[in-house]
Amino acid sequence: MSKFYLTTTLPYVNADPHVGFALEIIQADVIARYYRSQGYEVFFNFGTDEHGQKIYEKAIDANMDPQAYTDMWAKKFDKLKDTLNLTYNNFIRTTDEHHVVAAQEFWKICEKNGDIYKKNYKIKYCVGCELEKTDSELVEGKCPIHPNMELEIREEENYFFRFSKYQDRLLALYTARPDFVIPESRFHEIKKFVETGLEDFSISRLASKMPWGVPVPGDLTQVMYVWFDALVNYISAIGWPDDLPKFNSFWPVVQFAGKDNLRQQSAMWQAMLMSASLEPSKQIVIHGFITSGGKKMSKSLGNVINPFEMVEKYGTEALRYFLTREVTPFEDGDFTEERFKEAYNSGLANGLGNLTSRILKMSESYFEKSPVLDFLDEKRDMPPGYDKLIRNYEFKATMDYIWEVIAEVDVEIQEKKPFLVFKTDPEMARKMVEELLKHLISIAKMLTPFMPETSENILEAIKANKMPAPLFLRKE
RNA sequence: CGCGGAGUGGAGGAGUAGUACCUCGUCAGGCUCAUAACCUGGAGGCGUCCGUGCAAUUCGGGCCUCCGCAACCA
Numbered sequence: 091m092s093k094f095y096l097t098t099t100l101p102y103v104n105a106d107p108h109v110g111f112a113l114e115i116i117q118a119d120v121i122a123r124y125y126r127s128q129g130y131e132v133f134f135n136f137g138t139d140e141h142g143q144k145i146y147e148k149a150i151d152a153n154m155d156p157q158a159y160t161d162m163w164a165k166k167f168d169k170l171k172d173t174l175n176l177t178y179n180n181f182i183r184t185t186d187e188h189h190v191v192a193a194q195e196f197w198k199i200c201e202k203n204g205d206i207y208k209k210n211y212k213i214k215y216c217v218g219c220e221l222e223k224t225d226s227e228l229v230e231g232k233c234p235i236h237p238n239m240e241l242e243i244r245e246e247e248n249y250f251f252r253f254s255k256y257q258d259r260l261l262a263l264y265t266a267r268p269d270f271v272i273p274e275s276r277f278h279e280i281k282k283f284v285e286t287g288l289e290d291f292s293i294s295r296l297a298s299k300m301p302w303g304v305p306v307p308g309d310l311t312q313v314m315y316v317w318f319d320a321l322v323n324y325i326s327a328i329g330w331p332d333d334l335p336k337f338n339s340f341w342p343v344v345q346f347a348g349k350d351n352l353r354q355q356s357a358m359w360q361a362m363l364m365s366a367s368l369e370p371s372k373q374i375v376i377h378g379f380i381t382s383g384g385k386k387m388s389k390s391l392g393n394v395i396n397p398f399e400m401v402e403k404y405g406t407e408a409l410r411y412f413l414t415r416e417v418t419p420f421e422d423g424d425f426t427e428e429r430f431k432e433a434y435n436s437g438l439a440n441g442l443g444n445l446t447s448r449i450l451k452m453s454e455s456y457f458e459k460s461p462v463l464d465f466l467d468e469k470r471d472m473p474p475g476y477d478k479l480i481r482n483y484e485f486k487a488t489m490d491y492i493w494e495v496i497a498e499v500d501v502e503i504q505e506k507k508p509f510l511v512f513k514t515d516p517e518m519a520r521k522m523v524e525e526l527l528k529h530l531i532s533i534a535k536m537l538t539p540f541m542p543e544t545s546e547n548i549l550e551a552i553k554a555n556k557m558p559a560p561l562f563l564r565k566e
Numbered sequence: 567c568g569c570g571g572a573g574u575g576g577a578g579g580a581g582u583a584g585u586a587c588c589u590c591g592u593c594a595g596g597c598u599c600a601u602a603a604c605c606u607g608g609a610g611g612c613g614u615c616c617g618u619g620c621a622a623u624u625c626g627g628g629c630c631u632c633c634g635c636a637a638c639c640a
Contacts (some may be wrong), residue, residue: 102638110640142638279570279635286569289636316638348640379640416589418579421572422633429578432590440603448600455599486580490588500604509599523599560601 094125095340095372097135097324099347099355100184102316103163104144107170108387109425110348110380112397113413117377117485118346119176120414123539124480126177133340135327137182138164142316143295146302156302160185173398175406175542182327184304184320192326193319194307196366201307205255205365211248211292249294249312256361260284263360263370271356272483273420276349276376280356291358293318321359325368342372349376375483378422395425407541408434408562414540415489431565438562441496442533446548449499449526450557452508456520460555462527476536485540492536499529527552 098118101111115136122134140160149159164183170176182189200206264270264281271277294312295303303313324343329336347355356374363370380395381387387394400409408430416433417423453460460466471477479488503526512519534548544561551558 099640101640104638108640112640114640139638144638275571282569283635291636320638349634350637350639353636354638377640379634416579421579424578426578429590432578436589439601444601444603446600448604450600452599490580493588501606503599504597504605507597507599510597512599557600562601564601564603 091129091131093133093340094122094130094344095133095135095328095342096121096344096346097327099345099351100137100139100182100320100323101167102139102142102144103160103167104148107167107397109395109397109400109413110387112170112174112409113380113417113423114346114348114377115170115176115178116174116410116413117375117419117483119174119178120410120480120485120539121344121483122177123542127538133180133328134178135180135182135324135343136176136178137180137323137327138167138184139316139320139323140164140183140185141303141314141319143300143302146300149302157185170397173401173406174410180327182323184316184323186326188332189323189326190304190319192330193304193314193322195331196322196325196362197314197318198307199367200251200362200365203365203367205252206249206293207252208247209250210245211250212243212245214243246296246299248292248296248315249306249309250290251293251318251362252365253288253290253358253361256364257284257288259364260288260357260360267370269373270370271352271374271376273376276352276420277356280352283353284357288357288361317354317358318362321354321362324359324371330368342369344373344375345371346375346377349378352376376420378418378420380417380423380425382425395427400427400430404430404434404565405562407544408438410541411438411489414485415493417486419483419485434562435564437493439560439564441493442537442544443561443563445496445500445533446530446551446561447557448503449523449530450551450555452512452519452523453527453552453555454557456512456516456523457555460527460552461520461524462531462552465528466531466549466553470532470535472536480539488536489540492533492540495529495533495536499526499533502526502529 096118098111098115101107118134118136122132126132138160140163145160146156149156152159154162160183164181168181171178171181184190184193197206261281261284264277264284271280293315294306295315297303297305297311297313301313303316304319306312306314324345325337325341328340330341331337345355352374355371355376360370382395397409412425412430412433415437416429417425476488476491479491506522508519508522508526511522530548531552534545534552537545537548547558547561
């Protein structure tokens with residue numbers, strides 16, 4: 091059986107899952123369900139990134155053992171499976187024993203290949219916060235919380251990865267694989283970035299300062315920097331290095347990630363794989379960010395959209411609908427509850443839900459039992475237009491395609507008027523409704539990867555030949 | 567001159583070298599199978615200047631405006 095391996099990034103567990111990550115994992119879930127329906131054996135990986143300074147600090151603040159702290163978060167993230175109706179079949183935690191071992195093994199290979207070395211690393215330290223600061227955190231070269239204090243430059247010895255060595259090989263990979271990064275604009279961006287030249291990056295931290303990480307093999311004074319450890323999950327999840335047959339049967343991977351992760355996924359990680367003599371990933375799919383009211387979501391603005399809350403109010407299917415149809419798959423998209431409700435009413439209540447009701451009402455009145463039972467079970471291919479779109483991760487366009495069919499069927503009912511014809515020529519009307527039912531089946535089947543429950547409900551109603559309770563009630 | 571991206575009717579979004587599409591809103595009409603739903607028609611738009619083309623919103627250039635980008639941020 092053909093195999094298909096896909097993964098999301100592993101969210102860092104220092105805050106509640108937010109709707110941006112919901113977008114990523116729902117996109118991945120749609121693809122996983124689609125390929126499964128096409129007969130592939132799918133491995134769908136998801137999990138949590140649990141090491142590093144931020145988590146260590148939070149655990150200390152909460153007066154908790156870091157492991158207990160991450161246990162709590164991992165459970166929270168795993169709840170997304172029910173909340174969003176996901177079908178991932180592996181939940182990896184970077185604190186899992188086999189992952190830790192894999193990360194260390196990976197390190198050793200890179201080291202053996204001469205790509206890991208020690209050097210002095212200059213960090214900027216704010217005495218006010220008692221914290222190391224990254225350049226992006228600084229405002230005009232100062233700590234934004236303590237702008238009148240000078241930053242101290244501290245030096246420490248860290249391990250570095252020889253990223254610079256892989257510039258040419260990365261560029262060769264990009265040339266050889268024209269669809270390596272989706273969409274093209276992001277691919278272009280990363281090519282430009284790599285062309286400009288690469289700097290080796292730091293891949294460890296002093297264990298004395300920050301013990302919450304994977305120990306560096308052969309050097310107990312250092313732990314791996316989270317990125318190095320976390321990226322390895324993509325191979326450890328499918329058995330590397332101790333189950334190579336399994337690994338080889340699934341690798342390479344399709345990775346879903348946000349635009350902030352472009353470099354890590356499509357350059358750094360690929361260089362790491364090269365260093366370890368492993369085949370590059372299959373494809374990287376980069377989505378945009380979700381803004382709220384045109385602004386980046388932030389607690390201080392109070393515009394954070396909580397996926398759990400949306401699901402409670404509108405249902406899982408509605409959220410899956412909104413994120414796949416109303417948000418562009420690769421650009422930033424805006425999410426406000428107002429827009430969500432609008433989309434819900436027009437697309438789901440008035441569109442899909444209402445169409446289902448009107449067809450089934452006629453069918454229920456004109457037929458003793460469903461006239462399309464044979465047709466229901468028939469295995470039929472999806473329209474080629476549909477397949478092409480979904481395989482290119484064009485979620486919105488695929489959904490638009492389905493909704494075009496919905497609109498056409500609404501028009502057909504209006505024009506053929508089976509409800510009038512029935513009064514004079516019941517046989518003719520029955521034929522018409524039978525056609526309509528077939529269209530509805532086709533709609534439901536195309537919808538399966540996106541809205542699995544709704545699809546199932548529609549097919550069940552057709553089978554029972556009974557108008558169901560409204561699938562989506564209008565929200566006022 | 568660091569790199570990259572974006573500017574489409576009142577709002578939010580697709581799209582394209584040749585009558586510019588969708589949702590909401592708005593105006594007029596129609597239908598009764600349906601969830602005050604559904605259908606038909608109207609009003610209203612491609613930031614700006616220049617260039618290339620028979621033809622540009624689409625290609626190229628200038629300008630204006632906005633937004634990302636060596637980390638732990640989806």
